[in-house]
Amino acid sequence: MKLAVFGSAGQLGRDLCPRLAGDIVPLTREQADLARPETLRSVLTNLRPEVVVNCAAYNFVDRAETEESAAFAVNAWGIRELALLCCDLDCTLVHFSTDYVFGLDAARRTPYTEADAPGPVSVYGRSKLTGENVVRGLCPKHFVIRTCGLYGVWGSGGKGGNFVETMLRVAGQGQPLRVVADQTCTPTYTVDLAPAVAALVQTDKYGLYHLSNAGACSWHEFAAAIFEMAGVQADLTAITSREFGAAAQRPEYSVLDNRKFGSLGLPSLRPWREALAAYLSERRPKAAGGN
Numbered sequence: 001m002k003l004a005v006f007g008s009a010g011q012l013g014r015d016l017c018p019r020l021a022g023d024i025v026p027l028t029r030e031q032a033d034l035a036r037p038e039t040l041r042s043v044l045t046n047l048r049p050e051v052v053v054n055c056a057a058y059n060f061v062d063r064a065e066t067e068e069s070a071a072f073a074v075n076a077w078g079i080r081e082l083a084l085l086c087c088d089l090d091c092t093l094v095h096f097s098t099d100y101v102f103g104l105d106a107a108r109r110t111p112y113t114e115a116d117a118p119g120p121v122s123v124y125g126r127s128k129l130t131g132e133n134v135v136r137g138l139c140p141k142h143f144v145i146r147t148c149g150l151y152g153v154w155g156s157g158g159k160g161g162n163f164v165e166t167m168l169r170v171a172g173q174g175q176p177l178r179v180v181a182d183q184t185c186t187p188t189y190t191v192d193l194a195p196a197v198a199a200l201v202q203t204d205k206y207g208l209y210h211l212s213n214a215g216a217c218s219w220h221e222f223a224a225a226i227f228e229m230a231g232v233q234a235d236l237t238a239i240t241s242r243e244f245g246a247a248a249q250r251p252e253y254s255v256l257d258n259r260k261f262g263s264l265g266l267p268s269l270r271p272w273r274e275a276l277a278a279y280l281s282e283r284r285p286k287a288a289g290g291n
């Protein structure tokens with residue numbers, strides 16, 4: 001089976017490619033640019049993959065508030081073209097989405113299932129929701145996988161580092177850290193997500209899936225756990241999202257219920273604390289901040 005992987009140089013792409021079974025063709029933005037949808041047909045017709053895995057996205061959550069068309073160009077309209085092409089070429093399309101498709105229900109405090117109505121509170125969230133919808137509407141053989149708070153050994157190329165590395169770097173510089181305590185989700189280690197995706201792709205159980213590490217925490221609780229496990233003394237203060245003042249609103253609660261994935265008989269991802277401990281022992285500090 002031939003699999004073409006868009007966004008292969010990103011945080012998730014780097015951990016997913018070595019875990020997928022088959023003939024893997026890793027594609028970078030230079031080889032396959034979702035912002036130039038008119039170029040995608042020739043890429044796919046030349047490769048003729050059975051499966052297209054899309055790890056690429058416009059991921060700048062705050063910048064998207066003022067760059068709506070750039071976010072939609074990649075996350076919605078580029079994905080629409082990809083979905084149309086996959087349908088045309090009879091490929092399976094594996095596409096990643098986000099817990100940021102939720103948030104509008106501010107009172108919500110129980111994990112979201114795939115049957116829950118989404119309601120994003122940011123431009124990024126709306127662009128990703130549109131991307132989900134075009135995949136689900138246009139490409140019958142699809143897996144749309146919503147995940148949450150990714151961190152991986154390679155760091156997030158587009159954003160430079162990941163949350164864990166940022167916490168350790170700032171604490172290491174002796175600077176105080178103010179981290180939001182009113183956003184609850186499930187940070188997810190890409191090394192745990194990748195084999196679960198690889199196993200799902202082996203099935204023909206197409207559809208929408210929630211996939212994250214288990215449990216839930218606020219970003220402040222996650223930061224505290226990082227410092228506790230890494231044995232780092234940090235000047236850490238809990239603040240509100242309002243005090244933090246990010247350009248984009250985030251969900252107060254966006255924990256994803258993973259039971260649909262579990263019902264396939266595939267192994268659930270471990271609790272977020274165990275995943276964090278594994279990351280801290282497996283990380284390569286030099287890799288933080290880029291590729």
Ligand SMILES: NC(=O)c1ccc[n+]([C@@H]2O[C@H](COP(=O)([O-])OP(=O)(O)OC[C@H]3O[C@@H](n4cnc5c(N)ncnc54)[C@H](OP(=O)(O)O)[C@@H]3O)[C@@H](O)[C@H]2O)c1
Nearest residue numbers: 007009010011012033034035056057096098149150157158
């Ligand atoms: N990171 C998170 O916390 C998080 C949470 C929930 C869901 N997700 C979703 O998970 C998926 C993977 O995220 P990630 O953290 O691995 O992201 P990432 O590290 O930022 O990687 C994204 C990749 O997409 C590529 N890319 C950006 N624009 C592109 C374009 N126009 N055409 C082709 N490639 C393009 C980037 O290439 P360059 O290196 O050239 O920029 C990069 O390699 C995304 O769908 C994201 O929305 C992420």
